[in-house]
Amino acid sequence: MPYDHVIILAYSMSSESGGFTSVLKLIGLIILCALIIAASYFTTKFVGKKQLANKGKSNFRSIDVFRVTTNKYLQIVEIGERYFCISVTKDKISLICELDKEEIKHFPPEPVEKSFKECMTDIFKKKEKEKKSEFPKFNKEKE
Numbered sequence: 445m446p447y448d449h450v451i452i453l454a455y456s457m458s459s460e461s462g463g464f465t466s467v468l469k470l471i472g473l474i475i476l477c478a479l480i481i482a483a484s485y486f487t488t489k490f491v492g493k494k495q496l497a498n499k500g501k502s503n504f505r506s507i508d509v510f511r512v513t514t515n516k517y518l519q520i521v522e523i524g525e526r527y528f529c530i531s532v533t534k535d536k537i538s539l540i541c542e543l544d545k546e547e548i549k550h551f552p553p554e555p556v557e558k559s560f561k562e563c564m565t566d567i568f569k570k571k572e573k574e575k576k577s578e579f580p581k582f583n584k585e586k587e
Contacts, residue, residue, distance in 0.1 A: 507551060520548060
């Protein structure tokens with residue numbers, strides 16, 4: 445018989461504290477969400493630094509691509525100090541010829557490294573210029 449009172453008391457305590465446990469679960473989920481966001485932020489920064497460290501160390505660079513058909517391309521690639529024209533298809537890559545640097549007319553511009561802040565300010569400046577050009581100032585007809 446005394447066990448019945450303990451069971452009833454334990455059941456009533458668990459049902460009364462349901463609101464409190466819900467709040468604790470909500471706080472736990474918020475903390476878990478914050479930890480996941482922080483982990484993804486630091487992982488992205490780590491991967492980005494690794495990619496930037498390897499960026500300028502490649503011996504391969506694509507100079508130009510010309511699309512012949514849907515899945516057939518001609519490419520000019522730089523490998524070390526030498527230039528090659530290759531054909532790229534769905535199934536294979538073939539060497540067409542080796543080129544001299546003087547035979548190549550246009551080289552892609554060197555990429556300019558900007559910080560994220562600089563990129564965003566450039567975008568906002570472009571947006572402001574577009575807004576101003578949408579609503580031109582009207583000149584007075586008679587001055």
